[in-house]
Amino acid sequence: MSSAITKIGRQKDERWRFWRDVLAFNLKVLLGNLRDFALIPVSLGAALIDVVSKGEQDGSLFYRVLRWGAHSEEVLDAYSAVKAENVSVNPNYTVDAVIARMEGVMVREYEKGGTAASIKTALDRVIDQLQHGTGGHRARVQVAIAKASEKLGGRVKLKEAWSPRTERITGSEAIVIRAMTETDAAVVADLAGELGYPNEMGSIRRRIKEIGGADLLLVAGDSADKVMGFIQAHRVASSKQVFAWRY
């Protein structure tokens, strides 16, 4: 009897904590957005003043604004409700890491005397690598969207355009089609082995990288992104053949 009362009391506490967290989070996000909105003109203004009148160091006013922004971030602490949970961030995919990678590419190309076209190609390659690197997460998001769409009774229609996309088969099961990444090398090697084509994982990884976007390289995974199959297709460059022929 007393344990039942304790359980009901605990449920009420948890519900109260949940609603408190919802309200607190939204209030913090609202305040954060107002601050961010104000920070755009303030930081630009500070940078402009720094350019016109040199202070004790380059950009001293701008960095003071940044320090104030960082301090306010700590004061707001929008994600305090889940702070105890260790949410790991891949350091390769933070905004700073992406900017640093693109900056590095542009500097290297500039130093090599690269043209605008070669810089664009190099940047495209970096963006492709980033997209490959986040392929697994994207696939999981696609599954979540497909499931949510299903729960809404098909009222939400996903945009129909060609892209490796989620396709439902039956019920809650889903097959996710996504671009093959270098991290799929091991499972691709296993699948090729199943068919009697033993391949080294390292050489498959190298080939995936070399092929890049030249061919269509897709894998099919389940809702947990367990790869079940793959396909490779390429465009036949008939214009380079000296005579026309059929298979």
Add this chain to the structure above:
Amino acid sequence: MEILGLIVSAAARREGVGRKLLAQVESWAKEVGAGAVVVRSNSKREESHVFYPAMGYQAIKTQAVYEKRLSEQAQTEAQARD
């Protein structure tokens, strides 16, 4: 458009995985203006010769592949492949 490889894990066959992968290739082929999708399949792959016709593909040619081994190393590799 040519399919260079399509492999589905034995445990996941007959669940529509190959069909979905093929559909993506066909979708891409249409988008880039390809007139047809071609796939070559070894005659010993019995399942493939059921799968592709079921997907609307028509057998248009049977080919023999010839090879001349030029070195001992190539011979060893070919034997391992056989």
